[in-house]
Structures are given as C-alpha cells and as structure tokens.
Amino acid sequence: MANIQLKHINKSFGSTKALKSLDLEIKHGEFFVLLGPTGAGKTTTLRIIAGLEKPDQGAVFIDDEDVTNLQPAYRDTAFVYQQYSLYPNYNVFDNLAFPLRSPIRKISQSEIQTKVQEIANLLKIDDKLRSSVTSLSGGEMQRVAIGRALIRKPNIFLMDEPLSSLDAKLREILRLELKRIQMEMEATILYVTHDQVEAMTMADNIGVLNQGMLEQVGTPAEIYNRPCSTYVASRLGSPRINLVPTSLFESEVLPPGTTTLGIRPEDILLKDNHNHPSSKQKSAMTWVDGTVSSVENLGAEIILEISVNGEEVQAIADPEKNYNAGENLELSFLTEKALHFNQDGQLI
Ligand SMILES: Nc1ncnc2c1ncn2[C@@H]1O[C@H](COP(=O)(O)OP(=O)(O)OP(=O)(O)O)[C@@H](O)[C@H]1O
Ligand SMILES: [Mg+2]
Structure with missing residues (x-):
C-alpha cells in the first residue's frame, strides 16, 4: 500500500506544455481513474510517477517520501503500458516470471511456477504459457502485460488504458477482476482510460484532465x-449529455x-414515452416540437436523435x-x- 502526491507539476516537451501546475493526491488503496482526451497529459502523469520522466x-511523493529524484527501480510501481x-x-511463462526472478527477491523455482500458473489462470492464458509472445494476438499480449504487473504485488499500479485492445467480453471480465484484485490486495491504482464505463464502474475517484490541468476530482x-x-459534463455519459442554449x-x-x-x-421526456412514469412528467415545464432525425436501436433501449x-x-x-x-x-x-452553465461553461 502506498499513497501518491503530485505537487505543482510542470512538464513541457519543447513548446508543448504537457502538464500545468498539476496537483494530485491518491490515497492508500484507492482506485483512481484519470480521464481526458488524447494529448491531455495522462501518460505523462503516469511516467512522472514511475520516474520515467x-x-x-x-515534486512527487510516494508514501510521504519525496521521490522526485529517485530512479524508477527505487519506486515500487508496476506499469502497464498503452x-x-x-x-x-x-x-509467455518467462515474461510472466520475469519480475519474480530478480536476484533481490530470492523466490524459489516452485513458488514462481505456482504464481505464474495462478496469474495465467486468472487471465485465461494458461494454455499459452509455452508459446512465444510474438505468436500471440494483441489481446493475448495485453493479458500477459497485465499479468506481469499483477504478479509481483507492487505498492502502486500505473495502468495506461490496459484493456483498450481487448474485446468487449474480456474487458468486462477483466474490469471486474482488476477491481476485485485491487480490493483484495488493497493496492493503489492510477488507471488511465477513455472508457467511461471503466471509469464509472472501477473508480473510487475520478480526475478529469483538460490540457494538462486537473479540472475536477470526485467520485x-x-x-x-x-x-x-461543460467540459467535464461531456466526458461521462453515453450517449453524451445534451448541451443546449436556454x-x-x-x-x-x-x-x-x-x-x-x-x-x-x-432526463429528456418524450410525450407518451412509457419509459417515464407520469409523476415524473409533472416536473416538465415546457413541451417543444421536434422531429426524429435518427433512431438507433440498442436492444434494451433506443437512442433517438x-x-x-x-x-x-x-x-x-x-x-x-x-x-x-x-x-x-x-x-x-x-x-x-x-x-x-454560464457562458464560460462553468456550473452555476
Ligand atoms: N516524449 C515526448 N516528446 C514530445 N512531446 C511529447 C512527449 N510525450 C508527450 N508529449 C506531448 O505532451 C502532450 C501530452 O501527452 P500524453 O502522452 O501525456 O497524452 P495522453 O493524455 O496520454 O494522450 P493519449 O490519450 O493520446 O494517450 C501531448 O501533446 C504530446 O504530444
Ligand atoms: Mg497516453
């Protein structure tokens, strides 16, 4: 277990300001999700915590210790890359076993065997243990990469969209598994994603990054x-929130x-829509006329434009x-x- 603190982090690459005075605090055993569009500074934040940047x-603090000048090897973090x-x-076996084979760990061969088997079962790659990793599909490779991070039980997991290359079913399984493992290990996880379902279901807290600045942190x-x-509002919710003039x-x-x-x-009401009980409809102030421009049937619901x-x-x-x-x-x-929202897009 470990906590993480970032204090006033600035980071530029040439003329690109990737992070602007970023303050971030992640508690012991917290599952913290960092949300933001491409280029917002998510990977840079993870790399700075890992010591790769x-x-x-x-300053970067891990467990209240200033690690800003510490090499990556001395920070007990495991990184799962994008x-x-x-x-x-x-x-596959040797890739999974690699973090356990470090001489300072002194883990016996039979223990390594057991742990690799355990992780391989969990991630459903046990039938591939003897395969060369270059022969694996993208989804299988990503499972090995996640397994390699999980096997060593570090203090901090830094995960950069670890599930994005997997198919929907496996994502769902691993989403639950990761959350379960995290609670069991009481691990601190900083998890980057574009996927709002992942953010909503796994996070204790979500931080929304906007061009290198943290715009909001909350459950x-x-x-x-x-x-x-409005920026934060449009990051969560599918279909997206409607932002319309008054x-x-x-x-x-x-x-x-x-x-x-x-x-x-x-929260949009449609006249005679069976979705909404009539008591709710009382709170509707005005009814306006519209024309359906598209119908998207998702089975359990229909999305109308x-x-x-x-x-x-x-x-x-x-x-x-x-x-x-x-x-x-x-x-x-x-x-x-x-x-x-006011004209600057801020909540009133
Ligand atoms: N090594 C680098 N050299 C130059 N520019 C970089 C470097 N790393 C990051 N940047 C720039 O810093 C900004 C933030 O990049 P970062 O990779 O942190 O974004 P991100 O939020 O992870 O985006 P994505 O969702 O696309 O992965 C971007 O404008 C990017 O081009
Ligand atoms: Mg990135």
Whole structure:
C-alpha cells in the first residue's frame, strides 16, 4: 500500500506544455481513474510517477517520501503500458516470471511456477504459457502485460488504458477482476482510460484532465451528477449529455447567468414515452416540437436523435415503441435534473 502526491507539476516537451501546475493526491488503496482526451497529459502523469520522466518543476511523493529524484527501480510501481511491451525473445511463462526472478527477491523455482500458473489462470492464458509472445494476438499480449504487473504485488499500479485492445467480453471480465484484485490486495491504482464505463464502474475517484490541468476530482457519482463544467459534463455519459442554449426550452425559471442547459439523454421526456412514469412528467415545464432525425436501436433501449429548432438533442426512448425517422414528437426534460452553465461553461 502506498499513497501518491503530485505537487505543482510542470512538464513541457519543447513548446508543448504537457502538464500545468498539476496537483494530485491518491490515497492508500484507492482506485483512481484519470480521464481526458488524447494529448491531455495522462501518460505523462503516469511516467512522472514511475520516474520515467522528470518534471520541470514540482515534486512527487510516494508514501510521504519525496521521490522526485529517485530512479524508477527505487519506486515500487508496476506499469502497464498503452501498447503491450513484452520481451519478444521470451515465451509467455518467462515474461510472466520475469519480475519474480530478480536476484533481490530470492523466490524459489516452485513458488514462481505456482504464481505464474495462478496469474495465467486468472487471465485465461494458461494454455499459452509455452508459446512465444510474438505468436500471440494483441489481446493475448495485453493479458500477459497485465499479468506481469499483477504478479509481483507492487505498492502502486500505473495502468495506461490496459484493456483498450481487448474485446468487449474480456474487458468486462477483466474490469471486474482488476477491481476485485485491487480490493483484495488493497493496492493503489492510477488507471488511465477513455472508457467511461471503466471509469464509472472501477473508480473510487475520478480526475478529469483538460490540457494538462486537473479540472475536477470526485467520485463517479459526483462527476456524473455535478460536473463543474461543460467540459467535464461531456466526458461521462453515453450517449453524451445534451448541451443546449436556454432558448430551446422557454419559460424556464433559471438561475441568473445561465446560457447553457446540460440535460442527460435519460432526463429528456418524450410525450407518451412509457419509459417515464407520469409523476415524473409533472416536473416538465415546457413541451417543444421536434422531429426524429435518427433512431438507433440498442436492444434494451433506443437512442433517438431529435432535431429541435436547429439543435440536435439525444434522448433515450422505450424500445417497445416504434419510432421512425421523420416523425414529429413533443419533448421536454426533468427540470430538477438539468444542469445550468454560464457562458464560460462553468456550473452555476
Ligand atoms: N516524449 C515526448 N516528446 C514530445 N512531446 C511529447 C512527449 N510525450 C508527450 N508529449 C506531448 O505532451 C502532450 C501530452 O501527452 P500524453 O502522452 O501525456 O497524452 P495522453 O493524455 O496520454 O494522450 P493519449 O490519450 O493520446 O494517450 C501531448 O501533446 C504530446 O504530444
Ligand atoms: Mg497516453
């Protein structure tokens, strides 16, 4: 177990400011997810904690000790890279066993055998132990890379989109497994992802990075329900939150300064939509006319794109009902669920 603190980290590559005065605190045994679009500085943050990159300014603390000038080997972290990085000349077994074979560890051959087998079973690669890693599929290689990090039980795991190259089913299994292992080991994990399902389901806390700056830190529920800005609001939720001008739904009593309404697709009301009980519909203030521009049937729900006064609004609809493109309908929203943003995109 270990905690991590980053204090006022600045890091530039040439003229690119990758991190700008970044402060971050991750507690013992916490599963912390870093969210942000490409180029936001996620990998750079992980590399600075691992010691693979040195900050221009600021300090890194692990377990309250200043490790800013410490070599990577002296920080007890395990890194799972965005792209699998295995030893190509070794087979799967030897790749998994590698971290255990360090002379300072003095782990017996039979213990190594047991641990490798255990991890291989967990990640469902036990039938590949004697295969060369170059013969593996991308998903299999990534499982070996995750296994190599898990096998050694370090204090801190740094994971850079470790599941992104896997198929949906395996992702789901490993998502649960990683969370289970983390709780069992009480490990501290800093996990980078683009995948909001991973963020929502695994994180104790989520940090949202925006161009090298941390825009908000909070629990998944806080980030989802009370995003501090339109930027954060649009990072979580699928389909995305609707960010529409206040003029779209008139006669709303709004806090002064509101220019944009944030309405989640599940909070859009459709007249006669069986999804929403009628008691909920009472809170709808105004109904406006829209035209269905596309219908996406996901089985358990339908996602409608509705054109309203030149704006596109996404709504979740009842799959039992038969919606068609071109159809006219009336829509509104749950007023108590709407978020109010000012012209700078900040939550009011
Ligand atoms: N070694 C490097 N040399 C030059 N520029 C770099 C280097 N590493 C990172 N950068 C730049 O720093 C910024 C942040 O990069 P980083 O890799 O941390 O982003 P990221 O959030 O991990 O993005 P992605 O989701 O695409 O992996 C980017 O603009 C990137 O081009
Ligand atoms: Mg990256």
